[in-house]
Amino acid sequence: MDTDRFDRRKFVKGVGAAGLVGLAGCTGGPESGGSDGGSEDTEASTPAADDTATEASGSETTNIGMVYATGGLGDGSFNDQAQTGIQQAAEEFDISFDESEPDSVSQFSTYQQQYAQSTDPDYDLVSCIGFLQADALSQTAPEYPEQDFMIVDSVVDADNVRSYTFKEHEGSYLVGQLAGLLTSQSFSAGESSTASDTANVGFVGGVEGTLIKKFEAGFIAGAQAANADIEVQSTYTGSFSEPSAGREAASSMYSSGADVVYHAAGNTGIGVFQAAREEGKFAIGVDRDQSVTTDYADVILASMVKRVDTAVYNAAQATVEGSFEGGTATSLGLAEEGVANVYGSELGSEIPDDVKSEVDASAEAIINGEITVPQDPSEI
Structure with a gap:
């Protein structure tokens, strides 16, 4: 990320409602960098340049506003996955996009409304990333009936909102089974190992709610399918943006016997990886392949990848194609390739083939309807 782009992004975060409209995008347009979250991006072109490009091509640029979840970009997880989707769309279509990184839930409404009110540029779509934006969008969308919105991880019932949700419990079942199988045997990889005399794993969530409980429920069910006698520790930190809280929670679990800890906590999950390295244990990432997007490949067994990028790209x-349908909801699971178990780039090859085969068999059973995965821990 170049220094100028970083500084502009910080400014957009700090100016508030009055100053947001009219700022050039932090990134966007067909000149953007590659589709992976780590590539460099160029500034969006000026309005004059956009007009010139439009005249030359005979088409009109589509403008999209991105309102990310709290925790911001650089999490190597949820927000970065969403950014990958809009970057890919910008590469393939005539799209310019602006990005906003709210610091708190109270700012969601401000950014949603500012994009909707803007006339220079006029945003064709406002993408709202994260379930915590649902309450604000439920109020914003009816106030701007001519503005199209999309939201990830929640359903907002409005004619101008397209909602995308995921079957996180299905993917979490697979990584839970993986954790359960490995903690039930002596397993070593890199500098980490399991304790041969216990079967113990952990789950660290961010903000407690219906969505994150789907991750927890699937993980517990998968772990118990691997070993009925397994102990599963669970806790919530109350934040998606506090690595120190994730580190403290995971350290406590490792000290209490956990061999593997899975997180669904955004940037807070970085602390889980830190604790795993310190304790010589294992961790499981979320949303993206975090063995690639973070510096902790040496402790990450796998990641429960959630294709937020697909939702953003499709919207x-x-x-662009004029086929956006508001008032609809799409749910993506294993069958739709919306979630997946992805083995770590360094440790994945060390996982025994018989363990992988069992996990693969469960994936097929879920897709075929032979296994029904609970969506709340109370159902287990």
């Missing part, structure tokens, strides 16, 4: 494509 952008539909907007």
Whole structure:
């Protein structure tokens, strides 16, 4: 990330409602960098340049506003996965996009409304990333009936909102089974190992709610399918942006016998990886392949990848093509390739083939309807 882009992004975060409209995008347009979250991006072109490009191509640029979840970009997880989707769309279509990183839930409404009110540029779509934006969007969308919105991880019932949700419990079942199988045997990889005399794993969530409980429920169910006698520790930190809280929670679990800890906590999960390295144990990432997007490949067995990028890309494509349908909801699971178990780049090859085969068999059973995964821990 170049220094100028970083500084502009910080400014957008700090100016508030009055100053947001009219700022050039932090990134966007067909000149953007590659589709992976780590590539460099160029500034969005000026309005004059956009007009010139439009005249030359005979088409009109589609403008999209991105309102990210709290925790911001650089999490190597949820927000970065969303950014990958809009970057890919910008590469393939005539799209310019602006990005906003709210510091708190109270700012969601401000950014949503500012994009909707803007006339220079006029945003064709406002993408709202994260379930915590649902309350604000439920109020914003009816106030701007001509503005199209999309939201990830929640359903907002409005004619101008397209909602995308995921079957996180299905993917979490697979990584839970993986953790359960490995903690039930003596397993070593890199500098980490399991304790041969216990079967113990952990789950660290961010903000407690219906969505994150789907991750927890699937993980517990998968772990128990691997070993009925397994102990599963669970806790919530109350934040998606506090690595220190994730580190403290995971350290406590490792000290209490956990061999593997899975997180669904955004940037807070970085602390889980730190604790795993310090304790010589294992961790499981979320949303993206975090063995690639973070510096902790040496402790990450796998990641429960959630294709937020697919949702963002599809909504952008539909907007460009004029086929965007508000008032609809799409749910993506294993069958739709919306979630997946992805083995770590360093440790994945060390996992025994018989363990992988069992996990693969469960994936097929879930897709075929032979296994029904609970969506709340109370159902287990």
